[in-house]
Amino acid sequence: MWYFTKQPLLMVALLIGYQLQAQWAPPYANSWIDYNRPYVKIGILKKGLHSVAFSSLPKGFPVGSPEKLQLWHRGKEVSIISTANQEIIFYAVPNDGASDSLLYRPMSSRVNPYFSMYGDEGAYFLTVGDKPGKRAPRVHQPVDQKLPRLPSHVEKTAILLKDEYSLTTLVFNRPKFFNSYFEWGASRTGKVVYPDSLYTRNFSLKYRAKEAGKAYLHLLLHGRSGTDRKVGIYIGKTTQSLRLAATLDIVGFNFAKCTVEIQPGDLDSNQNGVLRLKSTSTDSYSGFSLTYYTLEYAQEFRMDGQSGKEFRLEPVNEAWSRIAVTGAPPKAMFLDISDENSSVVIESEPDNLMVPRHAGKRQVLLATNEIVKVNASKIQEIRFRKYPAKEPNYIVVTTERLWNAATHLAEYRASEPGGNYKPLVVDVRDLYNQFNYGEPGPVAIKKFMAYMLTEGGSDKMLFLIGHSISQNEKMKRELPDEVPTIGYPASDLLLVEGLAGAERDVPAIPVGRLSAFTEQQVLDYVQKIKDYEHNSAGDYRWRKNVLHVSGGGDIAEITQFRDMLKTLEPLVRNGIVGGSATQYVKQQAMKEVEPVNITTDINAGCGLITFFGHGSPLESDPDIGYATDVARGYNNVNRYPMMYFNGCGVGNIFSGRSNPAPKTPRASDRLPLSLDWLLAARRGAIAIVANSFESFVNPASAYLAKLYQYMFSNPATADLPIGKIQWAVARDIILKKDTYSIANAHQSILQGDPALKVITIDKPDYALDPDNSIALLSQSPDQSMESSDSLRVRIVMGNYGRFRIGEEISVKITWNGKQGVTTRQELVKPFPYEDTLTVPFRNSKDIQNIRVEVDPGRVITELDEKNNIAELDVDWELVKHETSFSGQHVSDIVPPLISVKLNSRILKKDEIVNPEPVLAILVSDDKPLNPDAALVDVFLKRCPDEQCNFEKLIYLQDKLSLEPDGPKSFRLRYDTDWAAGSYEILISARDGSGNSSATSYRMPFKIIDQRTGSSELIVSPNPANSYLRFELKSPKDAGISSVRYQIYSQRGTLVEDKTLATDSLSSITEWYWQPADGLHDQYMYKVMLLDDGEKVVQTFNGRVILMK
Incomplete structure (x- = not known):
């Protein structure tokens, strides 16, 4: 049984894998293009006949030989109906989304043929050949009166619903787990119908033939919750006479199809009926939705006022069929459009139409008198660019809007400081035209990359510069100014998955994305790359600092996340980098977000910040805030960290959020947190890895462990660009075939340049801080230096570079005193980050200077040997009574x-x-x-x-x-x-x-602009103990120059009498009266407001009580 169970599944998996890989293999989607010819792209939004005037074509397009004009659609030449009268007439159709099936698993699960995920506009390409182009043949057959007329054709009326997305993430009732490729027949669909509600719709079999055969109702439904349900399909003349025609089982969020025969009793005398759908589930949240339904029945050949109509002819064996179309419009044209690319014009009268037949085949006949004039805005000159596949190894896909800035990056990458790459910058619209027949969508990028990798090898990188909106509810048709990703949750890795021999789900090359909206954002990021790679900060030690920030919603999670990050610390400390890890742990066990202040660490410099907790596109928990939030005070110029976020949605840059300065921080269009950190000019991050949707602890922790291993401890990968490190991690994770881990790898988006090297140092750099490395200590903490027989020199040494186990490091310490010079030489073992050496010296009580030199013989090859020396000047008379003295006493480390x-x-x-x-x-x-x-x-x-x-x-x-x-x-x-x-x-x-x-x-x-009115005096506290506070609030134009106040005892004795000036800038004047010791009882005060001439403007009187 084991073999019979497993073998068919294995065969299915192999077949699916072969089917998917075959779609990206030669011949390529651009094989129809002749790069030596001119092309014009024509956009089509409606099915039917269209015309393009020669005068509407771009200036210079050759129309001198109309017979040589060619029209292409989806890689095939289309029959032109006419080029007479200085115009081109042809049959065309809009975009039905057929290529979307390449993004579904299996491809057959794209079950809605009426809906395209990305656009509605069909694309046709007009060019000029060196021989006559394809033309629609014209058929004129004399009427054969002996041939009986066909009584009817097969009408198919489709009703499409597009209210919602079947796998929406906007409601609680959604899948618990999402892959990035499309599955479960994902589509726009109707509104959710729950068990306590009904879906009811009237339908009509218009012009049904009298000798009608059977009529059918075809339905596509989608499950809208994780539970299974049965849906009853009812039809009848009225809502009171419905019968149960079928019961449809829908599993979870999957789709289900059903065909129901419409019985004669289901229709009234006018061929009208009612459709009703009802779930029998007992789960009140077990919803479903209707995606489309199609009525199929025999219909008379009638148009009656319609400008266009399709007639579907059932197969016959005869060579001709005779048809009489009733109500055809004047000058109607008839075409056989069974093959949309090879239409045939039938020249005959509507009441005796002779149609050529193809034995045993169904045919579609179009009758129309409407010819749509293509708007000039839909006619565009196209200059196809032939791409070399072998040479480029750094491919940038961008938009027209960002082209100049992307080219600037490419020029840098082509330079020696930028890595001597061989860049290729391409406009995503050209990829649509060449590799997806002019239709927008990520299939174009994947087909282009299949061509580049198969023909040119896989030693390449892909950098996507531009944003993408893949949340279905926010997507814009035709993807304007976008560089599309695949799916929602989004995956950029799927754009190169399974190509050029790579296994299914495994990316063939590294991919990164800069989700920029403006050229300035791109230029700001390019500058950050240059600053990072040129080490504008001046040293590398800050890159060895790693920050671990962990959250959690309760004690168990806080402990789990904290300990998980702690297990990674040895890889940081003892690995190739030899870094230091600082941990910030959420303090309160609560679901609410807790702020954390890491500003000091960020501004001082961190090479990597790893966050593990909960989150959303707008915040992390603990909340580190936005890089551009001025209240946070982030100012890490030239010290840009790489960041890793594990938190649901923190890396979701695909939901249409693009506003960097919304009116409210919680605005639905606010730029995502992670993207703010990446795009922030002269601050923020240099690269980010974060999940585009939900994160699961086990897959995320396994991914992070691999990322640390490849970044810090694997010598084969540590020096690679971040894109290649992430690619290696993804490959390693995916090949283990765990479903959740595969999805996590697909959805771990690299935001930033994949060519960026996080570790750019290949040598150690043993260094001394000139201000803080040397300290002079007494013999013990309870002795002064003067009373100590010996003194100790404490030396703190840093390794600002790579950690290499090898030869010992020599340290030379020179003690300069009035009585002479003493020198010691010590050996220390190589250390990754920091080491402390303490050396005793006899106390000669005349110390003037201590000089320390690391590797005085310059035996070790270092990144920088100018930082190997430090000195400490000592004034013995000033320090002899101290227990310690160091450079910190003179260095500037105190903030203002x-x-x-x-x-x-x-x-x-x-x-x-x-x-x-x-x-x-x-x-x-x-x-x-x-x-x-x-x-x-x-x-x-x-x-x-x-x-x-x-x-x-x-x-x-x-x-x-x-x-x-x-x-x-x-x-x-x-x-x-x-x-x-x-x-x-x-x-x-x-x-x-x-x-x-x-x-x-x-x-x-x-x-407040309060210019006139009365002044107000507040005296507090009352009763009082040790003081009285007077606060005077005056309008701007009160004319008060000074205040005189007097304090009297109950007997009328004057206790205090003072005058003070007011400040003309302030509306508030305050002063204090502190009574002499021993004063208590009730007192009276009198406050007089005086103008420039010391005239009283206003007076206040009151009583206060002084307590003992």
């Missing part, structure tokens, strides 16, 4: 402090200020600091909530002033033009060493 005032006030939350406030910022540091506005970033949000984003303030020079406030601080003043409204301000500052303020200043406030 900022103090902010608006209209001379330190704001409180939601405080009200006057229009056009003056912004004053004091920046202070522990080191000398020169006034520089570039060191201060001010961002303003012009709304009170999350309905808008922060915008950076661009300083206008005539509004800006800078002045020093001592050697270590400066003041910045800016005269704003901010009008009435609600605002939030965000300010950060840097010092000359690049240290950013640890905490940004952030404050919401309001501007």
